[in-house]
Amino acid sequence: ESAMTTGGPGMVQALLAARDAAAPNDDHLRHTLLIALRNRLAAAEDVIPNESVNTNRNVLVAAYLGVAGPKAASFLSAELDKAAPALRPDMVRHVARHGDDASFKALVASLGRDGLSPVERGQLLVEMEKGATQAGRKPPESIQKLAESQAALLMEQPATRLVGIELAGAYRSKANNLAAFVADPTNSESLRLAALRALGADAAKAWTGVLAKVLADSAAPVALRQECGVGLVRSDKPVVRKVAGDAITALPSGLQDALAREMAARSDSGTELLELVSKGKVSARVLRDRVVSTRIDALKNPAIAKRVTDLTAGIPLADAAIEKRIAAVRAAAVGKSGDIKHGKELFAKHCAACHQVAGMGARVGPQLDGVALRGVERLAEDVLDPSRNVDQAFRTTVISLKNGRIVSGLLLREEGKTITLADVMGKDVVVLAEDIEDRSLSPLSPMPAGMGDRVSPTDLVDLFGYLAAPGG
Incomplete structure (x- = not known):
């Protein structure tokens, strides 16, 4: 701890030397020294000689990655082209989030330089978008165009297609290609899921027919059908949600339950769920599901609550x-x-x-x-x-958004202006802090x-x- 503020300008070199001298298998000591180095770099204004940077570049990068602010971002931006390739994605995300205008401009130039493979460039562009989103800044038009061209190039080849899909999703481009990948039953489940997720929150509105067709396809992978159905019932458009409602009767009970849990997260779709139950298109048993009942309670809508009571009268508990x-x-x-x-x-x-x-x-x-x-x-x-x-550390975080939607999952991290949850499929759900109306901890597990x-x-x-x- 004393290394943070004492020891003079030679402390950084001393910590580097101590870590270099530590036994390679002494992970605890090496990690402790790395933490001390990080703390020193965060607290002091030491000038690190070029020789020390050249011989300890990757260690310094690892330490600076734990330091927020423009000073660390400036160092990482300057060393990006020289650092180990495995460190570059984190470096790019850090600079995009914490860097000042000069560092951000240098990062833009670095990502456009020759010498990067299409895959590495694509991966780094994805990380840039993540960091920029956390900082509330928008990548320049030149980066947007670069991302679009790289995504198209990567999606042409099967070996690089997944990277291209992720890149297209990050920059909201090549939607026609992505929708085609989702619809094609000859593609792998992982590729179709990646393409669906890359289409983003607007997929159901823009590609209602594609999602509806996959949802109704009994030969399609269950996980893919579920995500298509969830996308449809999450829509703000009643006509889009109706497509899922029309299909739900023919779905197996597991898929019905998954869609019912999502529909119960909002007053409008919750009311539509109750209408489906009252018409016999969905079993009233779904209203006894613990997740469904908890979400309906969270709506605090007396009319919906009373109707649930009426519809579940005489229905045995799911337990x-x-x-x-x-x-x-x-x-x-x-x-x-x-x-x-x-x-x-x-x-x-x-x-x-x-x-x-x-x-x-x-x-x-x-x-x-x-x-x-x-x-x-x-x-x-x-x-x-x-x-x-349910262990306290793994309870469900429930977030009510200003648009009326309820998002829930396991809290993974809070970074800058974003909060990231893991949903029931293990997929990251990123929420902007400014869009949150209320946040609470549920006794339920995020596990489906x-x-x-x-x-x-x-x-x-x-x-x-x-x-x-x-x-x-």
């Missing part, structure tokens, strides 16, 4: 159905350890977007190493009724509650078997 499913898993597990290979496939398909085990998957939700020690019954409860036992609709009790036994032996 009874959950208990039956838990009992079925318990019965399926008797005398069986599960098919580990199949369990690994199930984890990759249903869990890895948010959870990690044995280094596989994303660390959005709780890490699952050792979770199998809880036993089959508790694991079944956690999967089939995720809101039954419909797992029992997508996998059988035997599947869950296989999944739990993999969690018990993740290296299997």
Whole structure:
């Protein structure tokens, strides 16, 4: 801590030397010295000799990435072309967010220079847009045009198509190409999902027919159908939401539940959901869903609340159905350890977007190493009724926007003028702070509650078997 303000102008060099002398496998000491270096750079105005920069460039970059403000951004902008390629995306995002006009202008020039591969340029342009959004600044027209041309180039080749899709989404370009990727059933699920997400919040309004066709396609991947349906019911246009309402009757219960949960987040679509229930197009059971009922309560609309009470009179609580499913898993597990290979496939398909085990998957939700020690019954409860036992750190953040929409998910980070949540699919949802009317913490888990609709009790036994032996 004393390194922040004491030790004179040679302290930076001393910290660099100490870190260089630390044993390569002493991660704790090396990290501690990096933190001390970061604190020193943030608190002091030391002039770092060029020789020290040249021999310790990547360490200094890593330290400056943790320092907010134009001073750090100026250093990172100057070193961008010389730093390790793995550090450049974070450097670009930092400069775009924290840099002054001079640093930002230098960044623009750097991204247009020769020597960058199309993929690297595309990735760096995406990071620039992220940082600029966090700072509330807009990339110049030259960058917009560069991004559009690079996106078109990258989307031409299958090997670089995903990068091109992400770039097109970041700069809201090439919508025709993106919609075509979503609609084409010969494309992979991951590519179609990426293209749908790249179309952004206006996808349902501009491409209603494409989303409706995918939603109704029973052969399309469930995750893709769900995102198309959610996009439709989130629309501010009643005519767009009606398209989803017309399709919902023919959807399997898991998809019906997912759309009902989204419709319950707003008064207008919530009222439309109740109308569908009253006409028998959707089972009244969806109104007993814990997520649906919690969101309807959050609307604080007495008329909607009364209608829910009337429509659910005599309908058994959803918890009874959950208990039956838990009992079925318990019965399926008797005398069986599960098919580990199949369990690994199930984890990759249903869990890895948010959870990690044995280094596989994303660390959005709780890490699952050792979770199998809880036993089959508790694991079944956690999967089939995720809101039954929710750690405080993983509760749902509920944000009411000024346009009437409710956004919810696991809070990932607050950066500059944006707040990022992870939704039930593990996808980032970025909200501008200025658009928020109210924010609260819900007792519900962000984990989707419909797992029992997508996998059988035997599947869950296989999944739990993999969690018990993740290296299997």
